[in-house]
Amino acid sequence: AFAAGVALAASQSAGFILEYSLGANPLLHELVHEKFAVVDGQLELPDRPGLGIAVDEGFVRRHARD
DSSP states (O other), rough: OOOHHHHHHHHHOOOOOOOOOOSHHHHHSBBBOOOOETTTEEEEEOOSSSTTTOOOOHHHHOOOOO
């Protein structure tokens, strides 16, 4: 959801504030391979296609429920 918010905010001229949790939930840090870099208080936009992230499929398998 954060990557989608980043893409939406980046597409808007008024999109300059995003909320980001630094909590202990592993979904926030381990679900995707990429880390969102902050440089001089600004979020660096991913340069990959789509949302700019790749989901860690091993993480998904380990946490999936039937």
